[in-house]
Amino acid sequence: MNIMLLYGTETGNAEMLAEDIMAELEGEHAVECRNLSDFAPDEFDAGRLHMIVCSTYGDGELPASAQPFAAALKAASPSLSGVHFAIFGLGDSEYEETFNFGSKGLAELLAAHGAKQVGERLTHDASGSDMAEDLAFPWAAQTVALAEEAIGENA
Amino acid sequence: MSRAVAIVGSGPSGCYLAQALLKATPDLRLDLVDRLPVPYGLVRYGVAADHQGTKGVIRQFERLFERQGAGFVGNVAVGEDVSLDDLREAYDAVVLAAGLSADQALGIPGEELEGVYRAGRLTRALYEHPDAEPLPGLGRRVVIMGNGNVAIDLLRLLAKTPDELAGSDLGPGPSAWLAASGIEEIEIVGRSPAAAAKFDAVMIRELAKLAGVAIRVVDAGASDDPEGAKTIAALEAIDGHGSGSRRITFRFGLTPVELAGADGRVGEIRFVDGSGDVTSLPCSAFITAIGFDDEGVLPRDALLGSAADREAGVLAPGLYATGWFRRGPQGTIPDNRADAQLLAARILADLETGAAPAAKPGRDAFPEWAGAVGYQGWKRIDAAEIAAAPENRCRVKINSRDAMLALAFQEEECPR
Numbered sequence: 001m002n003i004m005l006l007y008g009t010e011t012g013n014a015e016m017l018a019e020d021i022m023a024e025l026e027g028e029h030a031v032e033c034r035n036l037s038d039f040a041p042d043e044f045d046a047g048r049l050h051m052i053v054c055s056t057y058g059d060g061e062l063p064a065s066a067q068p069f070a071a072a073l074k075a076a077s078p079s080l081s082g083v084h085f086a087i088f089g090l091g092d093s094e095y096e097e098t099f100n101f102g103s104k105g106l107a108e109l110l111a112a113h114g115a116k117q118v119g120e121r122l123t124h125d126a127s128g129s130d131m132a133e134d135l136a137f138p139w140a141a142q143t144v145a146l147a148e149e150a151i152g153e154n155a
Numbered sequence: 156m157s158r159a160v161a162i163v164g165s166g167p168s169g170c171y172l173a174q175a176l177l178k179a180t181p182d183l184r185l186d187l188v189d190r191l192p193v194p195y196g197l198v199r200y201g202v203a204a205d206h207q208g209t210k211g212v213i214r215q216f217e218r219l220f221e222r223q224g225a226g227f228v229g230n231v232a233v234g235e236d237v238s239l240d241d242l243r244e245a246y247d248a249v250v251l252a253a254g255l256s257a258d259q260a261l262g263i264p265g266e267e268l269e270g271v272y273r274a275g276r277l278t279r280a281l282y283e284h285p286d287a288e289p290l291p292g293l294g295r296r297v298v299i300m301g302n303g304n305v306a307i308d309l310l311r312l313l314a315k316t317p318d319e320l321a322g323s324d325l326g327p328g329p330s331a332w333l334a335a336s337g338i339e340e341i342e343i344v345g346r347s348p349a350a351a352a353k354f355d356a357v358m359i360r361e362l363a364k365l366a367g368v369a370i371r372v373v374d375a376g377a378s379d380d381p382e383g384a385k386t387i388a389a390l391e392a393i394d395g396h397g398s399g400s401r402r403i404t405f406r407f408g409l410t411p412v413e414l415a416g417a418d419g420r421v422g423e424i425r426f427v428d429g430s431g432d433v434t435s436l437p438c439s440a441f442i443t444a445i446g447f448d449d450e451g452v453l454p455r456d457a458l459l460g461s462a463a464d465r466e467a468g469v470l471a472p473g474l475y476a477t478g479w480f481r482r483g484p485q486g487t488i489p490d491n492r493a494d495a496q497l498l499a500a501r502i503l504a505d506l507e508t509g510a511a512p513a514a515k516p517g518r519d520a521f522p523e524w525a526g527a528v529g530y531q532g533w534k535r536i537d538a539a540e541i542a543a544a545p546e547n548r549c550r551v552k553i554n555s556r557d558a559m560l561a562l563a564f565q566e567e568e569c570p571r
Contacts, residue, residue: 010489011211011212011215011488011489011492012171012174012212012215012492013211013212013214013215016214016215016218057489058355058356058357059355059356059357059360059385059389060357064489064493092208092209093208094205094206094207094208094361095357095360095361096364097360098357098360125208126207126208126209126211127207127208127322
């Protein structure tokens with residue numbers, strides 16, 4: 001599977017998790033890992049799975065490194081029909097009203113432009129007792145399996 | 156031989172800087188020197204005990220020492236145990252990331268009265284910093300002066316019920332102190348109007364979860380500025396929250412002018428409002444949370460005053476500053492990450508373009524650091540703290556240097 005692993009981060013936690021997921025997947029798959037701040041909406045590729053790790057910051061906002069991407073996507077408003085993405089969220093239930101709103105908002109934004117979500121959006125709670133990677137690794141493996149069905153194994 | 160870099164301070168700024176440096180140049184010989192026997196500075200001793208999610212960045216910082224080869228040199232105070240000049244002599248680059256840990260004073264008459272405390276004194280005691288003074292009795296009516304996140308942290312901790320502290324790392328002493336406080340009234344006062352308050356809106360919204368309080372917001376006003384409007388909306392949303400026995404009142408636009416009291420103890424704080432009228436609030440304790448300042452161990456003012464490029468964090472050839480130590484007491488943990496990443500790029504560029512120097516010895520210049528606390532020593536302290544945590548706490552901090560050092564230098568048991 002050809003995977004573009006993207007992260008939106010504020011404190012670096014999402015970046016670290018993305019790097020961990022890359023290390024986990026790259027033995028079997030072609031994985032490129034990039035900060036969303038270095039990714040443009042016209043770089044989406046229908047032959048790839050776009051796997052996103054995104055945190056939440058402030059009052060339920062997107063983290064700093066995802067904001068320019070979201071703004072560019074809203075401005076250009078391209079059709080993302082045929083694009084597949086999966087998304088994993090990082091949040092803190094201490095702020096329950098806006099828990100994981102960053103990944104939720106980004107998923108909604110991509111879907112609104114026609115991109116298709118693969119699998120469920122899974123979220124990690126920084127105030128919980130799970131390690132993010134313990135949730136993210138099985139999620140990533142499952143997501144890749146689903147994407148192989150949707151996009152094709154040799155994509 | 157690779158270059159040697161020393162970072163003074165292992166709080167978030169120092170750790171983020173180390174992270175950015177090592178990511179770009181993995182073979183740097185990099186040491187984080189801290190005056191405490193334990194790392195992570197503000198994340199351990201400044202982030203509130205009930206904000207464990209915010210402390211999650213520690214997992215990133217652990218990798219510096221566990222995977223990226225950074226050294227921890229704990230219990231070594233630069234400026235006391237080792238001079239800044241000697242450190243500069245031994246390393247290609249030295250970065251001051253020591254933060255600002257002293258409390259700013261308000262500078263009004265009566266500040267010396269009993270019952271007047273600065274926020275850092277209380278947070279150090281609550282979060283069990285080894286240099287903390289004991290927690291004082293606050294009485295029934297507390298006034299907190301200040302509108303930053305530290306003021307809100309104190310307000311929230313003073314207002315919480317014991318059950319609401321479950322999952323935190325608040326220690327048994329501070330927990331018992333809070334449970335027995337008997338506080339009935341907390342007023343939080345800002346000099347500025349609400350729109351200019353520095354606390355984050357999310358910190359205000361969090362107060363709506365508190366079970367034992369009744370919150371009132373007086374004169375939040377209005378604002379055209381989006382940030383100000385957001386702050387005001389958050390305040391309006393919690394106005395009227397709860398019918399608990401602990402009353403919380405937010406007030407704005409009041410400049411404190413004088414503290415008064417009887418028998419050397421504070422009993423009243425006097426303010427002037429925007430129209431010059433004097434008002435006063437009775438109080439049994441008055442807490443100032445108005446920002447932080449330098450401790451004076453390093454000559455910060457002189458270093459910044461003579462800086463080659465203060466904005467870029469360049470103090471002199473091979474000497475840099477980042478985080479609050481450079482910028483002053485403003486900005487959150489992610490702001491300091493951004494600052495550190497910029498400075499890392501500058502340092503690496505400077506190291507690249509500098510004349511090929513004689514190999515600097517780095518930590519080898521300091522054989523006495525054999526007696527410093529290394530990362531393994533800290534991990535022994537860390538493990539002991541986690542192992543000893545009671546059921547509703549995630550850790551119990553060891554609060555004395557001697558106990559920390561005893562654990563750090565505990566001999567490994569050798570199997571016979």
